[in-house]
Amino acid sequence: MVVELIPATKNALALLLLAMADDEFVLGYSDSEWTGIAPILEEDVAISSLAQDELGHAQALYRLLAELVADGRDADNFAYDRPPEGYYHARLLDHPRGDWANTIVRRFLYDTADAVRLEALVGSSYAPLAELVGKMRREERYHVMHVTTWFERLATAEGEPRRRLLEALERMGPDAGTVLSPLPTELALEMAGISEAPLPELERRWRASLSLLFERLRLPALPPTRDPEQARTAHSDAFRWLHDEFTSVRRLDPGATW
Amino acid sequence: MIDAGTVDEAAVRLALAEVADPEIPVVSVTDLGMIERVEVRPEEIRVELLPTFVGCPAVDMIKAAVAERLSAFGRPVFVDTTFRVPWTSERITASGRAKLRASGFAPPTADSAVRCPYCGSGNVALDNLFGPTQCRSLRYCRACRQPFEQFKTV
Numbered sequence: 545m546v547v548e549l550i551p552a553t554k555n556a557l558a559l560l561l562l563a564m565a566d567d568e569f570v571l572g573y574s575d576s577e578w579t580g581i582a583p584i585l586e587e588d589v590a591i592s593s594l595a596q597d598e599l600g601h602a603q604a605l606y607r608l609l610a611e612l613v614a615d616g617r618d619a620d621n622f623a624y625d626r627p628p629e630g631y632y633h634a635r636l637l638d639h640p641r642g643d644w645a646n647t648i649v650r651r652f653l654y655d656t657a658d659a660v661r662l663e664a665l666v667g668s669s670y671a672p673l674a675e676l677v678g679k680m681r682r683e684e685r686y687h688v689m690h691v692t693t694w695f696e697r698l699a700t701a702e703g704e705p706r707r708r709l710l711e712a713l714e715r716m717g718p719d720a721g722t723v724l725s726p727l728p729t730e731l732a733l734e735m736a737g738i739s740e741a742p743l744p745e746l747e748r749r750w751r752a753s754l755s756l757l758f759e760r761l762r763l764p765a766l767p768p769t770r771d772p773e774q775a776r777t778a779h780s781d782a783f784r785w786l787h788d789e790f791t792s793v794r795r796l797d798p799g800a801t802w
Numbered sequence: 803m804i805d806a807g808t809v810d811e812a813a814v815r816l817a818l819a820e821v822a823d824p825e826i827p828v829v830s831v832t833d834l835g836m837i838e839r840v841e842v843r844p845e846e847i848r849v850e851l852l853p854t855f856v857g858c859p860a861v862d863m864i865k866a867a868v869a870e871r872l873s874a875f876g877r878p879v880f881v882d883t884t885f886r887v888p889w890t891s892e893r894i895t896a897s898g899r900a901k902l903r904a905s906g907f908a909p910p911t912a913d914s915a916v917r918c919p920y921c922g923s924g925n926v927a928l929d930n931l932f933g934p935t936q937c938r939s940l941r942y943c944r945a946c947r948q949p950f951e952q953f954k955t956v
Contacts, residue, residue: 679889
């Protein structure tokens with residue numbers, strides 16, 4: 545399907561697709577580091593399946609991006625052939641895998657924010673995105689259920705699990721909102737009806753949706769986002785390490801296919 | 803040999819019913835409700851598939867298997883996928899559900915309606931929402947003490 549978009553809308557849409565694809569890609573790769581070493585066997589299967597879902601979502605989003613920009617790059621070029629500074633994922637996902645509590649908190653914060661973002665895109669004026677999001681939400685629903693169960697389990701446990709969860713929240717809290725921090729092209733997205741609501745409004749909805757749960761679990765409220773204008777740039781050493789890992793096969797044999 | 807002159811949608815759909823799912827080979831792509839559209843033209847055959855999951859790694863294998871099976875009709879075959887219509891587990895046919903049960907898979911249902919495919923008991927537990935592939939969950943039957951898999955409800 546060829547959709548005629550004015551350049552400003554096209555650029556804004558490309559940036560949104562890149563942000564979403566990189567989010568799913570980096571989280572998927574990061575969580576896949578647990579394959580084989582997760583705390584229990586069932587969770588090894590679950591986190592590997594979650595990671596596989598995210599990489600699939602990233603691939604589908606990179607394909608939409610490749611079709612939109614139509615400059616000869618394919619999904620794999622976007623996924624693997626950029627330097628670390630070229631990635632546009634939220635700073636929340638720059639945090640390393642860490643311990644199990646860290647992984648659960650990072651995923652909980654991401655999945656709940658992503659759910660709000662996806663909900664706002666279901667009726668997107670850009671049909672290919674609306675269609676993909678409709679399908680992705682059916683899978684992400686399971687992710688939110690699963691990670692919320694873990695989040696509550698750690699928060700309601702006595703002693704070490706709760707202490708580790710609190711430490712992870714303290715570490716990542718200031719970066720939690722970066723998934724929904726405004727994009728520089730925000731206005732063009734809104735005007736073209738790509739998203740049902742602007743990102744600051746989505747961030748408000750997301751924070752409101754968490755407040756009851758945080759109260760019930762006696763957890764401190766999330767702090768405001770630190771440096772929101774750098775929410776998706778200036779990546780961490782932990783990400784540079786991960787980038788080196790996930791591009792290693794590609795660099796070993798550029799252009800190889802399965 | 804197939805007479806190329808009598809190729810019609812029904813013949814193509816019949817052939818598609820022979821293409822097995824690579825991950826659960828007891829069911830075909832037709833049983834799973836993955837076929838959204840079949841177009842038979844004098845110069846080509848076009849098939850539109852619905853992936854069960856966005857990142858299903860079997861999609862390319864399924865596309866190749868469909869193209870291979872339909873190549874018998876002697877005209878170019880084009881197989882595409884789309885998300886325009888989301889695949890949902892409701893698309894699995896009644897015979898597909900029966901075949902799943904017969905091979906130890908519970909078909910997708912509401913949580914309260916899950917039955918053990920071995921003994922039929924409803925006294926089952928959810929072991930893991932996630933299973934060996936993206937589309938499967940792990941369950942356990944407390945009545946016959948048999949672990950089994952369920953096709954995820956999406």
